[in-house]
Amino acid sequence: MARIIAGVGTSHTPAIGAAVDNGRTHEPYWAPLFKGYEPSKKWMAETKPDVAIIVYNDHVNAFDFKIIPTFAIGCAEEFPIADEGWGQRPVPPVKGYPELAAHLVQSLVLDEFDITIVNEMQVDHGLTVPMTLMWGQPKEWPVRVIPIAVNVIQYPAPTGNRCYNLGKAIRKAVESWDEDLRVVVFGTGGMSHQIQGPRAGLINKEFDKAFLDGLTQDPERLAQIPPIEYLREAGAEAIELVMWLIMRGALGDNVKEVYRFYHVPASSTGVGNIILEAG
Amino acid sequence: MSKKKEEYEDIPGTWVFDAQRARKGYHLNAFLYSLMKPENREEFLADERKYLMKFPMTEEQREAVIARDWNRLLELGGVSYALAKLAFTDKKSYQYMASQMVGVTEQEYVNMMLAGGRSPDGWRSKSERGE
Numbered sequence: 001m002a003r004i005i006a007g008v009g010t011s012h013t014p015a016i017g018a019a020v021d022n023g024r025t026h027e028p029y030w031a032p033l034f035k036g037y038e039p040s041k042k043w044m045a046e047t048k049p050d051v052a053i054i055v056y057n058d059h060v061n062a063f064d065f066k067i068i069p070t071f072a073i074g075c076a077e078e079f080p081i082a083d084e085g086w087g088q089r090p091v092p093p094v095k096g097y098p099e100l101a102a103h104l105v106q107s108l109v110l111d112e113f114d115i116t117i118v119n120e121m122q123v124d125h126g127l128t129v130p131m132t133l134m135w136g137q138p139k140e141w142p143v144r145v146i147p148i149a150v151n152v153i154q155y156p157a158p159t160g161n162r163c164y165n166l167g168k169a170i171r172k173a174v175e176s177w178d179e180d181l182r183v184v185v186f187g188t189g190g191m192s193h194q195i196q197g198p199r200a201g202l203i204n205k206e207f208d209k210a211f212l213d214g215l216t217q218d219p220e221r222l223a224q225i226p227p228i229e230y231l232r233e234a235g236a237e238a239i240e241l242v243m244w245l246i247m248r249g250a251l252g253d254n255v256k257e258v259y260r261f262y263h264v265p266a267s268s269t270g271v272g273n274i275i276l277e278a279g
Numbered sequence: 280m281s282k283k284k285e286e287y288e289d290i291p292g293t294w295v296f297d298a299q300r301a302r303k304g305y306h307l308n309a310f311l312y313s314l315m316k317p318e319n320r321e322e323f324l325a326d327e328r329k330y331l332m333k334f335p336m337t338e339e340q341r342e343a344v345i346a347r348d349w350n351r352l353l354e355l356g357g358v359s360y361a362l363a364k365l366a367f368t369d370k371k372s373y374q375y376m377a378s379q380m381v382g383v384t385e386q387e388y389v390n391m392m393l394a395g396g397r398s399p400d401g402w403r404s405k406s407e408r409g410e
Contacts (some may be wrong), residue, residue: 061361064312087369155297196359199292200377203396228286265392
């Protein structure tokens with residue numbers, strides 16, 4: 001039986017990827033951030049999952065505005081790296097797991113999550129920066145990936161509660177796959193940030209800390225946070241945090257917090273990272 | 280025909296990219312999306328107005344693009360991630376774009392972030408700011 005063994009929450013700020021790609025991780029601006037991610041990277045190197053389900057959002061790269069799926073699942077054999085306007089990131093293409101993705105589609109739709117099926121898709125920094133943070137710069141990624149893209153760009157994003165319940169349905173789907181696989185689920189984006197308008201640069205450390213605490217101790221409460229609270233308290237782009245609730249929902253009731261890290265800033269973002277092992 | 284005022288419209292200094300704004304910004308964002316291709320970036324920079332005429336956006340939107348009036352572009356339906364492609368076309372960064380929206384220099388913006396960012400205190404509602 002396939003099992004979800006752990007969840008990873010992490011920001012996916014594009015500047016973090018650029019710092020790695022341009023060899024700037026030792027600069028004073030970046031060094032504390034990369035030092036803070038070392039324990040997670042080590043944990044990942046020891047855990048060696050077979051599959052990562054990475055919940056992220058596309059930033060007007062794979063999806064223009066012709067079609068905006070609220071939830072989409074990547075079912076391809078391979079996902080090329082998008083050129084987001086400054087050239088492709090120098091990272092290997094992402095290997096998919098079409099058989100398991102197809103199984104997730106069937107299970108999720110019958111479980112009343114009408115997810116959009118995507119058979120060809122480029123992936124952007126939302127997916128690749130978390131991979132870089134956790135696996136560094138390998139020639140080939142040591143894991144197969146099922147991308148789950150969530151619309152958090154056009155308001156409204158799906159509610160936290162809907163995301164939390166999608167996570168639970170993903171857990172059920174994975175556990176009904178008859179192959180010994182160890183699966184980690186990523187929730188990416190956030191934490192507090194706003195990159196638009198005169199209010200740009202907003203950071204709310206208290207909100208972010210309470211969110212990290214809630215992931216471990218009281219996810220049911222987090223699932224009830226209304227969209228307006230993310231926008232007002234933690235910035236227009238902090239709504240990305242609903243994607244962490246998909247990850248948390250996939251872990252079951254009890255989790256063990258293995259590690260957390262928080263740092264301001266990466267570009268305009270409050271950066272958070274948490275590792276939760278499923279109970 | 281109008282809708283009731285949404286709660287998020289009371290957040291100061293912010294244009295939430297909601298369904299109505301997305302509708303108005305559709306062709307503007309299609310233009311911005313086209314800047315993902317290097318040949319389009321070149322063509323745009325060679326003659327901005329001529330390139331913009333290919334997209335059925337409003338004249339107001341075209342003028343805001345040419346003026347790099349970032350806040351006006353947000354108001355007219357541009358979404359920040361698409362607007363960033365215009366900043367990249369100008370060889371500028373996200374932080375540069377944000378600094379222009381805030382009305383400070385890029386270095387001042389970077390310094391604000393290094394000092395922990397903007398506190399939400401005083402930025403929660405237009406009414407508390409007397410707007």
